[in-house]
Amino acid sequence: MSTAAEHLHHDEHHDHKPSGIKRWLYTTNHKDIGTLYLWFAFIMFLIGGAMAMVIRAELFQPGLQLVDPNFFNQMTTVHGLIMVFGAVMPAFTGLANWMVPLMIGAPDMALPRMNNWSFWILPFAFLILLSSLFLEGGGPNFGWTFYAPLSTTYSNDSTALFVFSVHIMGASSIMGAINVIVTIFNMRAPGMTWMKMPLFVWTWLITAFLLIAVMPVLAGAVTMVLTDKFFGTSFFNAAGGGDPVLFQHIFWFFGHPEVYIMILPAFGIISQIVPTFSRKPLFGYASMVYATASIALLSFIVWAHHMFTTGMPVAAELFFMFATMLISVPTGVKVFNWVATMWRGAISFEIPMLFALAFIVLFTIGGFSGLMLAITPVDFQYHDTYFVVAHFHYVLVTGAVFSIMAAVYYWLPKWCGKMYDLTLAKWHFWCSLISVNVLFFPMHFVGLAGMPRRIPDYSLQFADFNKWVSIGGFAFGLSQLIFLALLIKACRKQGEAATDQVWEGAEGLEWEIPSPAPYHTFETPPVVK
């Protein structure tokens, strides 16, 4: 181990990049860690996507043909877990790692070593989760929501591994969130006051707060599942005075803020991109900040809208219905602000803007179907059908995932110093846009008609729509390979050199440093006027 004095010495000459594998294993650099997070998230996206392909292949036609139902259940479960905890959340954390210090003029994240720890936990956590699929009896098969008693009385032994892998994923998220929040509180350059912060920074600040508040609750939930299954407790067992519905309350107390964890940074990204390509400042900056904060606060009092059919007094159902509908107000503020930003702007349609526009339209569709689901009496019809699947895939795929792609296309030239292959990018956008709608839109219809989710077979009347859904799914999956090709090309530094500003209308500290961003930036804080 090097001594402190050597550290100091090191510090003075620090523009050389460490080389070899140690650079990545031992790094404390926010840009390296951001890159690690982003590549990890993308690999997980492909693995989780491959599982979705298995699901769609099985559902291509009615009847059981390809996989055994128990394996189908493992696929839906692990697909969900991977996409939520392995793809979307790490991708946002990666973007935060790369961009937050650059946007607020900080030399690095506030706690660089802990930053690396929170990243390296993730590959191990997912190694455990994925390898549990190969154990005797299979991996987790109770849905990503692991409702008791499916996860307690009726689950297989690998549940113990599932529980501990979720524990360490949670530890990783909490450390990552503490790092982001402390960085934003404590590392802003002089003059970067709260209401001058870019919206991506604001939304991540609030997201980090949500993460710290609810990831421990998830840890509590998995712990109770573990003791109920293995140590004879009865938190979720009526015979001992507990209640399976209690599981749902605890899970969704975590789960509902969790869905905002996966969408608030997306709002931030769109709020960066739309002004750049409209060549106008963001309309209603302050209202955007307040709307984000109100969404976050409301997210703590709406959890039981996931449970309208599982046993609650009517008064509680009404409360959760109205609280949920209230969320559409701040969300509406955001959508209107984005539209107003574009109003009479000099709009150009570069790739990030295309994804941002697709986000605004398609996320709004997901928002509206969410509003439908919020209405208690009609939710009795929609509950646990493909309508719900359509809803959350619109907000998570065309919402969160599209925003991540928009962000990558927006900041990639800054990271690599080269403009990416625009032809491939256009192909990627249009193929994804069309196929994703073929994939998810018909799910609304089969869901309204009563097709239940998480079942490997369905009645014949749903056959036509499901065929189209599967075709859309395969096309969407293949389209992501275009993205993979584009990213590999970009990492090999092929293409035209990008300017420092990259985009004509781009404003903010991240565009004032050279492209590609040097290994260390803002060692002397810039002064923001």
Added chain:
Amino acid sequence: MSEQQYEKYYVPAQSPWPFVGAVALFLIAVGAGNFVIESTKGKDGYGGWILVAGLAVLLFMLVGWFRDQIEESMTGMHSSQLGRSYRQGMSWFIFSEVMFFAAFFGALFYARMIAVPWLGGSSNNAMTNEVLWPGFEAMWPLVKTPDGTTTEAMGWYGLPLINTVILLISSVTAHFAHVALEEGKRKQLTLFLGLTILLGVGFLILQVEEYVHAYREMGLMLTSGVYGNTFFMLTGFHGLHVTLGTILLIVMFFRVLKGHFNKDNQFAFQAASWYWHFVDVVWVLLFFFVYIL
């Protein structure tokens, strides 16, 4: 903000410890998972050994990481801005711990206010009681569960009350130790810090005694229905946190003996003492909601 402008924020060079820490957590998770399966299902395997190996690696990592950290701090590389980062980080960590306990308190309240009364037929659940659990009467503490398991309720007098007094005093001594540090009175600092540690250890010993009493004489066990569950999970996790807090204080004690910490450089000490106060506050809530009510 003005002094911050000229102060250099210390960004550490590469460090192996975070990666070692990730390996440790990997071994712990794999080991604990397999150990739980093996020990409860009577299977053979190496889960326990993997868990022990993971804990050993974690200990190795903590020693190495903290050694680097202490060296940096003692050679004056930490700016006041970095000190703020650490303090804020610790505060948010404690907040996350609060939320962890909140999940278990939530389970306690739900079981007590909703699940058990419903099983006993309140609200619109008369038929649940009559058909599914005939003869079950709602009560708290739940000394007879719907399936007929019986147990005894733990009173608040005796050991729990003594333990409450011990922890409350320990919070005061921890505070006095901090005051002594601020005023540079090293002897008092050592004395009060040592006293806090003794009180913490005393609490843990009495807690073990209470558990033995509950298991042997009262038949109050982890498996005694939702009353036993919430009792042991809440007090058990609290006990684990007291153990961790005591270890932190012991480390601080040895650092104090080595002459570390002064008025301006005392983050680790402060963090340990914040953690201790947090553990005390949780106990007061526990004493109220688990024992008295």
